[in-house]
Amino acid sequence: MSRSGKILAIGGLFIASIIGAAIVTNGNNTTNTTNLACESQIKTLRFSMSSNTQHPIYDGASKFKELVEKTTDLTVDIYPSAQLGDDRAAIEMLQLGTLDVSIPSTAPLANFYPEYNVFDLPFMIPNEAVADKVLRSDFAGDMLEMLQSRRLIGLDFWENGFRHLTNSRRTVTSVDDVKGLKVRTMESPLHLDAWKALGATPTPMAFNELFTALQQGTVDGQENPYPNIALNNLYEVQKQMTDTGHVYTPLVLIFSEASWNKLSAHDQAAVRQAAIEAGDYQREVNRRVNNDSLATIKANMQVTELTPEARSEFRKATESVVDKYRDVIGGDIIDSFTKEIAKAEKESAVQ
Structure with a gap:
C-alpha cells in the first residue's frame, strides 16, 4: 500500500x-x-x-x-x-x-x-x-x-509543477541564449544561483508583482509552470517560452x-x-x-522544445549549484532525495 x-x-x-x-x-x-x-x-x-x-x-x-x-x-x-x-x-x-x-x-x-x-535543485525530477x-x-x-x-x-x-522559461527578447534554444536575460525568480537564493549559473541576471520578487514588472520591462522574463503562465495572462507581456522544465516545484x-x-x-x-x-x-x-494551459500558451506564444543535447547542456551548467548547496541542505538529505528519485524512475520504467 x-x-x-x-x-x-x-x-x-x-x-x-x-x-x-x-x-x-x-x-x-x-x-x-x-x-x-x-x-x-x-x-x-x-x-x-x-x-x-x-x-x-x-x-x-x-x-x-x-x-x-x-x-x-x-x-x-x-x-x-x-x-x-x-x-x-x-x-x-x-x-x-x-x-x-x-x-x-x-x-x-x-x-x-x-x-x-532540496526540492528546488535544478534538473532532478524528470517527470x-x-x-x-x-x-x-x-x-x-x-x-x-x-x-x-x-x-x-x-x-x-x-x-x-515543472517550471519553464518565458521572455520577451529572444528565442531560447541553448544556454548561450539565456545569457544577459533579466529573469524574475522566486525569493530563493538557490533559484538566484541557478539562473546566475546559466548566465542570466535573476531578480527576485513576489508573484503578485510580476505582471507589472514584465509589462514595464523591469525584467525580460520569468519561469513558472504552465497554469501560472496561462491563468495570469503572462502571454500578453511575453513572446517566447522554452520548455526548460528545470525544476519540479x-x-x-x-x-x-x-x-x-x-x-x-x-x-x-x-x-x-x-x-x-x-x-x-x-x-x-x-x-x-x-x-489546457499549454494549449493556450501555444496559441499566444512561440514555444521552443529543447533538444536532448540542449537539456543536457542546461543540466551541466547548473551542476555547481547542487554542489554549492550540499552543506546548506545536508549531504544526507540530497543523497536520500537522489536515491528516492532513482528508485522511482526504476519503478516507473517497470510499470
Missing part, C-alpha cells in the same frame, strides 16, 4: 476508534480528559494562498475546505490572490500563530528551513510519474515531520503549530486525512489544467 493509502486508512480508523475515548487514567490513578474529549479551541481556519481562484491550487483548497467541514465542526475561510500576504509573509504568520493554514511552494519555505532547498512516487515516499514523510519541531505542521505535498500544505495544538485529536486526524484526499484531487486538476 502507498504512503497516502496508509495515511488514509490509518486516519479513518483513528477517527472511528477515538470517538468513544473521552477519559483516560494516568499513572497516578487520576482521570484526565484527553485532547479528544475536548472541543477544538478554534472554530474557523484561515487558509492563505498566493494563487488566484482560477488556479488548480484553489480547487485543492476548496476540496480541503469541503472535506474538513464535512468531517468536523470547523469552518475553513480561503484567502486567495495573496490577500493576507505573499508566501513568505504567510509562513511568518503561521510561525507566529496569526494564520492557520497555507500552501506555499518549497522555495519560500526554504528561506526558513534550508533543508527544503510527473517520478514526482508522484517521491512526494508520497518515506523520504517525503520525513521532510514533513521535520517541520513539527519548528513551529509548523507539514500535512502533505501538493503540486505546482511541489507545494507544501502547512499548518501553524499554535493553531494545530488548539484542535482536538479528532479534528487533527480529520484535517490530516482531508489534506491527503485534497492533495490527490488537486494533482488531478493540475494535470488537466496543465494541458
Whole structure:
C-alpha cells in the first residue's frame, strides 16, 4: 500500500476508534480528559494562498475546505490572490500563530528551513510519474515531520509543477541564449544561483508583482509552470517560452503549530486525512489544467522544445549549484532525495 493509502486508512480508523475515548487514567490513578474529549479551541481556519481562484491550487483548497467541514465542526475561510500576504509573509504568520493554514511552494519555505532547498535543485525530477512516487515516499514523510519541531505542521505535498522559461527578447534554444536575460525568480537564493549559473541576471520578487514588472520591462522574463503562465495572462507581456522544465516545484500544505495544538485529536486526524484526499484531487486538476494551459500558451506564444543535447547542456551548467548547496541542505538529505528519485524512475520504467 502507498504512503497516502496508509495515511488514509490509518486516519479513518483513528477517527472511528477515538470517538468513544473521552477519559483516560494516568499513572497516578487520576482521570484526565484527553485532547479528544475536548472541543477544538478554534472554530474557523484561515487558509492563505498566493494563487488566484482560477488556479488548480484553489480547487485543492476548496476540496480541503469541503472535506474538513464535512468531517468536523470547523469552518475553513480561503484567502486567495495573496490577500493576507505573499508566501513568505504567510509562513511568518503561521510561525507566529496569526494564520492557520497555507500552501506555499518549497522555495519560500526554504528561506526558513534550508533543508527544503532540496526540492528546488535544478534538473532532478524528470517527470510527473517520478514526482508522484517521491512526494508520497518515506523520504517525503520525513521532510514533513521535520517541520513539527519548528513551529509548523507539514500535512502533505501538493503540486505546482515543472517550471519553464518565458521572455520577451529572444528565442531560447541553448544556454548561450539565456545569457544577459533579466529573469524574475522566486525569493530563493538557490533559484538566484541557478539562473546566475546559466548566465542570466535573476531578480527576485513576489508573484503578485510580476505582471507589472514584465509589462514595464523591469525584467525580460520569468519561469513558472504552465497554469501560472496561462491563468495570469503572462502571454500578453511575453513572446517566447522554452520548455526548460528545470525544476519540479511541489507545494507544501502547512499548518501553524499554535493553531494545530488548539484542535482536538479528532479534528487533527480529520484535517490530516482531508489534506491527503485534497492533495490527490488537486494533482488531478493540475494535470488537466496543465494541458489546457499549454494549449493556450501555444496559441499566444512561440514555444521552443529543447533538444536532448540542449537539456543536457542546461543540466551541466547548473551542476555547481547542487554542489554549492550540499552543506546548506545536508549531504544526507540530497543523497536520500537522489536515491528516492532513482528508485522511482526504476519503478516507473517497470510499470
